Amino acid sequence: xxxxxxxxxxxxxxxxxxxxxxxxxxxxxxxxxxxxxxxxxxxxxxxxxxxxxxxxxxxxxxxxxxxxxxxxxxxxxxxxxxxxxxxxxxxxxxxxxxxxxxxxxxxxxxxxxxxxxxxxxxxxxxxxxxxxxxxxxxxxxxxxxxxxxxxxxxxxxxxxxxxxxxx
Amino acid sequence: xxxxxxxxxxxxxxxxxxxxxxxxxxxxxxxxxxxxxxxxxxxxxxxxxxxxxxxxxxxxxxxxxxxxxxxxxxxxxxxxxxxxxxxxxxxxxxxxxxxxxxxxxxxxxxxxxxxxxxxxxxxxxxxxxxxxxxxxxxxxxxxxxxxxxxxxxxxxxxxxxxxxxxxxxxxxxxxxxxxxxxxxxxxxxxxxxxxxxxxxxxxxxxxxxxxxxxxxxxxxxxxxxxxxxxxxxxxxxxxxxxxxxxxxxxxxxxxxxxxxxxxxxxxxxxxxxxxxxxxxxxxxxxxxxxxxxxxxxxxxxxxxxxxxxxxxxxxxxxxxxxxxxxxxxxxxxxxxxxxxxxxxxxxxxxxxxxxxxxxxxxxxxxxxxxxxxxxxxxxxxxxxxxxxxxxxxxxxxxxxxxxxxxxxxxxxxxxxxxxxxxxxxxxxxxxxxxxxxxxxxxxxxxxxxxxxxxxxxxxxxxxxxxxxxxxxxxxxxxxxxxxxxxxxxxxxxxxxxxxxxxxxxxxxxxxxxxxxxxxxxxxxxxxxxxxxxxxxxxxxxxxxxxxxxxxxxxxxxxxxxxxxxxxxxxxxxxxxxxxxxxxxxxxxxxxxxxxxxxxxxxxxxxxxxxxxxxxxxxxxxxxxxxxxxxxxxxxxxxxxxxxxxxxxxxxxxxxxxxxxxxxxxxxxxxxxxxxxxxxxxxxxxxxxxxxxxxxxxxxxxxxxxxxxxxxxxxxxxxxxxxxxxxxxxxxxxxxxxxxxxxxxxxxxxxxxxxxxxxxxxxxxxxxxxxxxxxxxxxxxxxxxxxxxxxxxxxxxxxx
Numbered sequence: 017x018x019x020x021x022x023x024x025x026x027x028x029x030x031x032x033x034x035x036x037x038x039x040x041x042x043x044x045x046x047x048x049x050x051x052x053x054x055x056x057x058x059x060x061x062x063x064x065x066x067x068x069x070x071x072x073x074x075x076x077x078x079x080x081x082x083x084x085x086x087x088x089x090x091x092x093x094x095x096x097x098x099x100x101x102x103x104x105x106x107x108x109x110x111x112x113x114x115x116x117x118x119x120x121x122x123x124x125x126x127x128x129x130x131x132x133x134x135x136x137x138x139x140x141x142x143x144x145x146x147x148x149x150x151x152x153x154x155x156x157x158x159x160x161x162x163x164x165x166x167x168x169x170x171x172x173x174x175x176x177x178x179x180x181x182x183x
Numbered sequence: 184x185x186x187x188x189x190x191x192x193x194x195x196x197x198x199x200x201x202x203x204x205x206x207x208x209x210x211x212x213x214x215x216x217x218x219x220x221x222x223x224x225x226x227x228x229x230x231x232x233x234x235x236x237x238x239x240x241x242x243x244x245x246x247x248x249x250x251x252x253x254x255x256x257x258x259x260x261x262x263x264x265x266x267x268x269x270x271x272x273x274x275x276x277x278x279x280x281x282x283x284x285x286x287x288x289x290x291x292x293x294x295x296x297x298x299x300x301x302x303x304x305x306x307x308x309x310x311x312x313x314x315x316x317x318x319x320x321x322x323x324x325x326x327x328x329x330x331x332x333x334x335x336x337x338x339x340x341x342x343x344x345x346x347x348x349x350x351x352x353x354x355x356x357x358x359x360x361x362x363x364x365x366x367x368x369x370x371x372x373x374x375x376x377x378x379x380x381x382x383x384x385x386x387x388x389x390x391x392x393x394x395x396x397x398x399x400x401x402x403x404x405x406x407x408x409x410x411x412x413x414x415x416x417x418x419x420x421x422x423x424x425x426x427x428x429x430x431x432x433x434x435x436x437x438x439x440x441x442x443x444x445x446x447x448x449x450x451x452x453x454x455x456x457x458x459x460x461x462x463x464x465x466x467x468x469x470x471x472x473x474x475x476x477x478x479x480x481x482x483x484x485x486x487x488x489x490x491x492x493x494x495x496x497x498x499x500x501x502x503x504x505x506x507x508x509x510x511x512x513x514x515x516x517x518x519x520x521x522x523x524x525x526x527x528x529x530x531x532x533x534x535x536x537x538x539x540x541x542x543x544x545x546x547x548x549x550x551x552x553x554x555x556x557x558x559x560x561x562x563x564x565x566x567x568x569x570x571x572x573x574x575x576x577x578x579x580x581x582x583x584x585x586x587x588x589x590x591x592x593x594x595x596x597x598x599x600x601x602x603x604x605x606x607x608x609x610x611x612x613x614x615x616x617x618x619x620x621x622x623x624x625x626x627x628x629x630x631x632x633x634x635x636x637x638x639x640x641x642x643x644x645x646x647x648x649x650x651x652x653x654x655x656x657x658x659x660x661x662x663x664x665x666x667x668x669x670x671x672x673x674x675x676x677x678x679x680x681x682x683x684x685x686x687x688x689x690x691x692x693x694x695x696x697x698x699x700x701x702x703x704x705x706x707x708x709x710x711x712x713x714x715x716x717x718x719x720x721x722x723x724x725x726x727x728x729x730x731x732x733x734x735x736x737x738x739x740x741x742x743x744x745x746x747x748x749x750x751x752x753x754x755x756x757x758x759x760x761x762x763x764x765x766x767x768x769x770x771x772x773x774x775x776x777x778x779x780x781x782x783x784x785x786x787x788x789x790x791x792x793x794x795x796x797x798x799x800x801x802x803x804x805x806x807x808x809x810x811x812x813x814x815x816x817x818x819x820x821x822x823x824x825x826x827x828x829x830x831x832x833x834x835x836x837x838x839x840x841x842x843x844x845x846x847x848x849x850x851x852x853x854x855x856x857x858x859x860x861x862x863x864x865x866x867x868x869x870x871x872x873x874x875x876x877x878x879x880x881x882x883x884x885x886x887x888x889x890x891x892x893x894x895x896x897x898x899x900x901x902x903x904x905x906x907x908x909x910x911x912x913x914x915x916x917x918x919x920x921x922x923x924x925x926x927x928x929x930x931x932x933x934x935x936x937x938x939x940x941x942x943x944x945x946x947x948x949x950x951x952x953x954x955x956x957x958x959x960x961x962x963x964x965x966x967x968x969x970x971x972x973x974x975x976x977x978x979x980x981x982x
Contacts, residue, residue, distance in 0.1 A: 062965040063856060064951055065902030074948065076959045079614040083948040113947045 032126040035151075037158055038105065038118040041093040044156055045118075046125065047163040051107050055121055058102040072117065077106065085172070086117045109164050125158070127151050132160055145169075195236045196289050197599065199245075202229040203285070204668070207278050210271055211671045218259070218266050226274075227256045233281065244299070245284045251303045252277045255310040264310075273305045275672070602698065605658050612655045613940035615648050617959050624962055656845065659699070663741045663750070664692035666705050670712055670739060677716045684723050684734040685716055694741035696748045696841055700819055704750065704839070707812040711752045711835055712737060714809075719756030719833050729830065731755065743841075747821075747863060750837040759785060759827040785825040789813045817922060817972070820846070820861060820955075838863070846958075848939050850966065851917065851930040853898040858930075859939055859958060859968040860917060866925065868917045868933060876911060886916060886927040893918065896971075896978040897929045901953060919971045926975045941968065953977050 035046035061073030061084050070089035074081050084104060088096055096102075096119065104115040132149040146166040151158045166172065206229040213222050234249035252274065258264045280302050623641055631638050667689045678685040720726075720735035727733055738753040761784050768775050768787050776783060791810040816823050821839035840846065840863060848859035875887050876895070884895040895916075899909075909931060917928045939958035944951055944967075955970035 060964065062957075062967065064948075064967070065953060067951070074944065074957060074965050076617075076963055076965045079610060079617065079942075079959065081942050081944055081947060081957045081959075081965055 032128045034124055034126050035158070035160065036105070036121065037123045037125060038103070038121045040088050040091060040119055041096075043093070044122065044158050045087075046127075046151065046158045046160045047105075047107075049124060051109055051163050053106045053108040053113065056104050056106060056115075057100065058098050058104050058117060075104075075115065077113070077115075080113060082106065082113050082115050084115045084117060085167075088117070088119070090172075107163060107167065109167050112167075114167065125153055127153075127160075135159075192240060192288075195240050196285060199233050199236055199281075199285050202233050203278055203282055205229045206233075207275065207672060208668055210274050210278070211675060213266065213271065215266050215268055215271065220260070220262070223256070223260045223266070227253065227260045230256055242284070242288055245281060245288070248277055248281055248284070248299060248303060251306045251310070252281075255306050258310060267309075270309050273302065273309055276302050277306060600658075602659075605655075608655050609659065612648070612652045613959075616652055616940070617963065619644055619648050620960075621963050657695075659697050660695040660841075661698045661701055662692060663694045663696060663701060663704075663748075664689075665701050666708060667692050667739055667741070669705070670708075673709060673712055674716065674737060677713050678720075681717060682722065683716060683720050685720050686734050686736050688736060688738045690738060690740040691742045694743060694748060696839065700748075700839055703815060703819055704837075707815045707837070708739070708750065708752065710809075710812050712739070715752060715754040715756065715833065715835075719754040719758070721757050744838075748839045748841060750839065752835045752837075753832065755832040758829045758831055758833050759788065759825070760829065764788065781827075785827060788825065789823070813922070820863065822863070822920075846939050846941050846968065847936070848958075848968065849917075849936050850934040850960070851898075851915075851928075852932040852934050853902070853930055857934060857960060857964070857966045858898065859937070859966050860919065860928070860971070861955075861968065862936070864919045864921070864971050866918045866920055868915055871911060871914070871916045873912055875916075888916075888918060888927065891925070893925050893927045894975065894978065895927050895929060896974050898974075899929075901974055901977045921972045921975050923972070923975060926971065928969075928971065928974065939966075939968070 034049040036049045036052050037044055037046045039045070056077075059075050061075050063073040064071060064083075067073075070086050072084040072086050074083050076082075088094065098117070101120060102117060103119075103121050104117055105121065106113060106115045132151045134149050135144050135147045138144060146162050146169070148160040148162045151160055206226050209222050209226045209229070213219070213226070230249050230253045234246050234253055237243070237245035237249060255264075255270065256274075259266050259270070264270075280299050284299075619641075623645065626634070626637055626641055629637065670689070671687055674685050674687040715737050716735075720737070721729070721731075723733040726735060736755050738751070740749075740751045740753065742749050761781065764784050764787050765775060765779070768790075771790075773787060773790055775787070789809045789812075813823050816837055816839070819839055821837055824836045824838070825833065826836070827833040840861075846859070847862040849862055849865060850857050850859055852858075869888070871886065877885050877887060877892070879885060884897075885892040886895050887893075911929060914929050914931055915933055917930060917933075919926055919928055937960075939960075941956045942958055944954065944957050951967070953970055953973045954967045955973075956968045957965050958968060960966050
């Protein structure tokens with residue numbers, strides 16, 4: 017189903033692409049909606065020993081073991097108590113399924129390429145490699161994240177080093 | 184009709200692969216001193232099927248090799264030549280070449296090797312080795328009655344096909360081969376001749392080809408009823424001679440039922456010859472006509488009658504798939520009934536044989552769809568056809584009646600399914616079991632009296648899903664003979680190249696285990712067997728001097744023990760040399776405890792780079808081996824044990840779980856988390872006493888158990904649970920066996936014993952140290968499966 021949707025909108029998205037926006041603290045982020053498989057509530061996770069703190073653990077999603085990443089912790093935006101409004105976005109990145117915990121999902125927006133402006137260089141203060149650009153929508157700034165690049169990066173440690181090297 | 188042949192390639196590859204394997208095992212089975220004709224025939228059929236398939240699909244290189252192979256086999260089969268060890272070797276080599284070619288085709292390119300020509304030459308030379316004598320024997324084999332006269336061929340010319348002059352010329356030409364006798368005309372107006380000659384069919388055909396179309400003349404050997412049992416064999420010959428009406432093509436499976444479907448069409452048979460070409464395209468038809476043959480069965484007598492009409496007008500009736508065709512046979516005197524691949528054949532055969540006793544001229548050529556495994560599948564579809572289809576491997580009527588019931592019991596019908604589909608099924612069933620566990624969990628709080636029906640439903644759901652799980656799991660199970668079967672060859676070759684005499688004994692080949700395991704077991708076993716031959720079994724003279732029989736014995740034994748499969752490699756050779764191993768260990772700087780036990784010493788052979796062989800051969804001695812064997816086995820959650828006695832032999836035991844997909848485990852609690860410990864590694868669990876805990880240099884913690892100090896692994900410590908460790912005295916010590924000896928794992932609590940479905944963490948995440956996988960518990964939560972070997976490593980690093 018996911019694939020159909022992907023193909024269907026790939027044709028339509030010639031001019032504009034759709035992004036799923038979510039909030040992390042005060043900031044609003046957008047990711048390519050084609051990477052999103054589903055959105056679900058937060059379940060108890062099974063912790064994985066000796067893993068970085070932003071990896072909350074793994075959950076059972078209909079028989080598939082899915083790792084859960086807290087993007088807040090990853091982006092150093094402080095810790096938050098999980099409640100019934102905490103949302104997990106299940107992503108499908110090149111066939112690998114993983115979930116990210118975010119504060120809340122806000123909207124699906126369509127953006128044309130010219131609406132996304134490149135992010136300014138922050139030098140050593142901030143690595144912008146995973147940021148595609150910034151978009152403005154009703155006075156709100158949305159940070160467009162290249163989620164695929166982010167999730168497969170070495171610092172995430174989600175993928176075995178050898179695999180990422182091969183990829 | 185143009186068909187994309189490539190879609191059938193896979194079928195051919197699989198079948199050819201199977202045929203090659205069959206051929207090889209039969210060749211090894213063959214006793215050169217007293218060759219079994221049936222075995223030779225079976226080998227020939229395998230080669231012939233490959234040739235037919237290769238030809239159909241245009242793999243001419245394979246067809247060429249098989250052709251040469253077949254030529255020699257054919258002569259062996261007809262007992263014109265006696266098989267020799269040299270021939271068997273040549274066959275095996277040809278088999279190897281074919282395998283390589285097949286592999287190359289599978290990868291889409293051509294196999295180029297001068298070796299091919301070499302093998303072919305060798306085969307040809309062997310086939311010609313006995314030319315002159317064989318010719319004489321051939322004829323005597325064909326017609327003992329005719330002795331030196333040669334074979335008596337019966338020619339039937341279609342009416343009006345030849346003018347008087349042509350007929351005269353033909354008769355003269357044939358006269359050069361031997362005396363021609365004019366038998367006059369038969370009922371259908373055909374002109375019958377009888378030619379007695381020592382020349383082969385090909386020679387006659389060549390002459391005939393000058394004057395007439397192949398369709399106009401029918402050529403056959405004339406035999407007395409007493410010789411009739413060989414009819415099947417002759418049919419084979421006719422097939423080889425190019426008159427194969429039912430070509431031995433892989434696509435043939437469709438042919439029989441296709442023919443059945445077309446039987447009522449007079450147009451098709453009106454030609455007089457039903458050439459049911461086994462075109463691959465007919466495969467599709469077979470699907471439909473599986474049902475067809477069911478449907479048409481009651482109508483068969485009618486079809487058969489139709490056939491009879493046709494056949495009366497021209498003398499030939501080819502009955503396929505016609506259970507009712509015995510009726511036709513009664514009326515068919517001058518004609519020939521070709522019964523091809525037909526369900527119900529066996530019944531027909533019995534009647535036909537009876538009939539032919541008072542029908543001198545009638546020949547029944549019985550041939551069930553050659554070499555097509557699908558015909559067995561059809562047998563399931565068409566009731567009553569089972570017997571005949573089962574007899575298809577036998578092919579010859581004379582053996583069929585005796586063999587058919589026995590084969591019925593041993594040969595199963597099968598379908599090919601991709602492993603992926605099976606795995607998906609297993610996954611889904613695993614989910615079902617988990618879902619059931621969740622349901623049961625939530626229903627646990629209900630009052631069993633009020634909700635009696637829910638409870639009853641749940642318990643029957645549990646039973647059913649367990650049964651379903653077992654059934655699905657068994658799909659993946661395959662007999663270990665798939666691995667074992669390659670060893671006769673390995674042993675034969677290895678022993679021959681080392682000049683040793685080794686007999687191989689296989690026990691428990693029917694033991695079933697997971698297909699994935701079987702594939703991965705092949706390499707380690709191969710290594711162990713070769714090792715046994717190279718290092719274990721002594722040379723014949725040494726054995727004789729030691730008072731042992733010259734022929735060494737290697738036993739491969741598989742058996743189920745509890746939840747695991749045990750595979751043993753036992754040889755009666757020299758055994759491991761303790762002193763040599765210790766000396767080698769000292770030389771390579773491997774640390775060895777003082778006064779090591781035999782067990783400790785034997786473990787040394789699993790050290791990387793360890794070899795005590797005096798010289799390096801191409802079989803073993805490089806020292807890369809036993810460590811790889813152990814690693815391979817451990818990757819499958821298995822263990823290797825060695826036991827040996829000098830002079831008596833070595834006994835290597837491999838213990839494997841039944842399947843890779845399911846694990847018997849003990850769930851243990853650490854804080855909030857549940858972990859699974861594989862049951863295979865657990866030796867015992869005890870409640871520790873304070874005096875058992877000791878420390879070394881204030882840090883390294885050990886536990887004293889039965890006068891042995893074991894390293895202590897605390898899950899809290901290893902996994903940095905962040906919680907302070909509970910009092911060890913309230914905890915449980917689980918003694919586990921790791922590849923570095925025993926260790927004690929400290930856990931909070933033992934929870935329960937489960938069968939868990941193993942899920943990979945790596946699918947969506949990455950490898951986690953100390954964890955071999957994950958599983959989903961009854962409450963839907965994920966539990967990690969512990970890898971004790973890694974735990975011990977981690978714990979050591981932590982200290």
